[in-house]
Amino acid sequence: xxxxxxxxxxxxRRLDISVPTGPLETEVQSRLKRLARNVKMDGFRPGKAxxxxxxxxxxxxxxxxxxxETLQTRFGEAVQTHQLKIAGYPRFExxxxxxxxxxxxxxxxxxxxxxVKIDDLAGGRISRPVVELADADVDKTLNVLQKQRRTFxxxxxxxxxxxxxxxxxxxxxxGAAFEGGQGEDFAAVIGEGRLLKDFEQSLVxxxxxxxxxFDMSFPADYAAANxxxxxxxxxxxxxxxxxxxxxxxxADFARALGVEDGDVDKLKAEVKAxxxxxVKRRAQAKLKEQAMELLLQKSSxxxxxxxxxxxxxxxxxxxxxxxxxxxxxxxxxxxxMFTGQAERRVxxxxxxxxxxxxxxxxxxxxxxxxxxxxxxxxxxxxxxxVQWYYQSPERxxxxxxxxxxxxxxxxxxxxxxxxxxxxxFEDLMGRA
Numbered sequence: 001x002x003x004x005x006x007x008x009x010x011x012x013r014r015l016d017i018s019v020p021t022g023p024l025e026t027e028v029q030s031r032l033k034r035l036a037r038n039v040k041m042d043g044f045r046p047g048k049a050x051x052x053x054x055x056x057x058x059x060x061x062x063x064x065x066x067x068x069e070t071l072q073t074r075f076g077e078a079v080q081t082h083q084l085k086i087a088g089y090p091r092f093e094x095x096x097x098x099x100x101x102x103x104x105x106x107x108x109x110x111x112x113x114x115x116v117k118i119d120d121l122a123g124g125r126i127s128r129p130v131v132e133l134a135d136a137d138v139d140k141t142l143n144v145l146q147k148q149r150r151t152f153x154x155x156x157x158x159x160x161x162x163x164x165x166x167x168x169x170x171x172x173x174x175g176a177a178f179e180g181g182q183g184e185d186f187a188a189v190i191g192e193g194r195l196l197k198d199f200e201q202s203l204v205x206x207x208x209x210x211x212x213x214f215d216m217s218f219p220a221d222y223a224a225a226n227x228x229x230x231x232x233x234x235x236x237x238x239x240x241x242x243x244x245x246x247x248x249x250x251a252d253f254a255r256a257l258g259v260e261d262g263d264v265d266k267l268k269a270e271v272k273a274x275x276x277x278x279v280k281r282r283a284q285a286k287l288k289e290q291a292m293e294l295l296l297q298k299s300s301x302x303x304x305x306x307x308x309x310x311x312x313x314x315x316x317x318x319x320x321x322x323x324x325x326x327x328x329x330x331x332x333x334x335x336x337m338f339t340g341q342a343e344r345r346v347x348x349x350x351x352x353x354x355x356x357x358x359x360x361x362x363x364x365x366x367x368x369x370x371x372x373x374x375x376x377x378x379x380x381x382x383x384x385x386v387q388w389y390y391q392s393p394e395r396x397x398x399x400x401x402x403x404x405x406x407x408x409x410x411x412x413x414x415x416x417x418x419x420x421x422x423x424x425f426e427d428l429m430g431r432a
Contacts, residue, residue, distance in 0.1 A: 004016045005078075012110075013110055019104045019105075024063075024066060028059070031065075036049060039054055084112055086111075087113045087307050088111055088306025090108040090110040093109065095107055111304040111306050113350070117299065117301065118299045121294060121416045122415060125417045126416055129428050130420045131279045131428050133272060138275065143246075145271075150244045150245060151244070152243065154208070156208070157243070158206065158241075160205075166185060167187075167238045170235045172233050178232075181234075190204060208240050211238070212236045213234065213235045218232060251263075251264065258270075277374070277378060278429075279428060286428075291412040294416060295408075295412065296348065299351045301347065303346055308346050316333050316335060320333060352405065356404055362407075363403035367407075368396075368399055371399050
């Protein structure tokens with residue numbers, strides 16, 4: 001078998017592969033004979049069609065199938081011979097001499113994995129957030145849970161932030177009504193951002209029964225292009241103003257949140273445990289983000305464009321599927337929108353793979369069990385969730401990938417200079 005390797009520009013390579021036509025045609029005829037035993041063709045009983053007729057109808061497809069399998073086999077043998085690490089998939093092109101009855105020659109175009117160079121990380125600096133949870137953090141979380149279960153009751157007072165306002169409205173632009181500019185029995189809570197800011201602020205101070213007119217401008221980047229940047233006038237008829245009523249943190253409240261015996265102290269303990277898990281997760285994510293950035297800064301490699309193209313296509317299809325599942329209609333997506341993200345993901349993937357291999361950072365069974373347990377502990381039935389993970393090779397692969405990332409982050413932290421930074425719970429969570 002002839003398989004000459006040619007080094008092209010960058011990571012590109014080309015292998016010339018010769019395929020003898022004799023064995024190829026022998027296999028084609030063998031498959032056609034097997035096919036003829038059962039094939040259904042018009043005018044013939046099943047399995048009774050002449051071999052020549054079967055060959056006329058199915059010969060080209062069978063020959064292409066055999067040729068494809070032969071090329072893959074011979075390409076694989078050549079890759080082993082030259083000890084190549086292939087990135088992506090090869091592209092085969094037939095060379096001149098297609099009328100050669102002895103052999104056919106194909107060129108396989110492909111890329112190889114790059115050499116990854118990682119500089120010394122000793123001068124790199126990353127910070128690790130350190131959070132001490134306080135009772136006030138638990139109380140704030142309980143308050144959020146109270147707000148999620150609030151009710152509203154009518155009030156005679158003027159509407160303020162947090163109040164629910166029910167109203168009808170009519171809007172005009174240049175004295176003419178516009179699509180979406182009218183509504184009845186509309187309800188919104190001031191401060192929740194459901195309305196445009198200027199509209200929402202115009203409701204502050206209104207009372208039930210009030211009629212109010214006001215002018216406002218649509219934002220320049222407003223979704224409806226025909227209204228973007230234009231001034232509108234609105235007339236509002238206020239039907240009701242209702243003030244929020246929070247449920248007390250008592251036994252009923254605790255039971256509503258899953259504490260069967262209604263023990264409020266137990267509820268607070270569960271809330272704190274959940275916060276501690278979230279703090280750990282967020283702190284690890286912050287550390288990981290910095291570790292990945294440091295690796296990108298300290299590493300150099302050529303990117304296999306075949307892998308970038310595959311990742312670009314994957315990201316685009318994933319985004320399209322997500323948009324369809326949410327019923328979102330927007331402009332047609334293009335590959336260019338995802339190329340930058342794909343390049344970063346491929347680069348990081350190659351860097352992480354090099355570090356894992358060079359430093360034997362394999363995911364250990366106990367580490368995987370711990371990660372699965374952490375994933376499961378926030379669910380009502382952790383045992384069932386653990387079983388759910390172990391029943392799926394794909395889900396186990398996801399957990400193993402998380403474990404490998406943790407190992408790389410720990411390795412980076414061991415090489416670089418890490419500073420523990422005292423951080424408030426609010427700052428870690430990104431809350432204003």
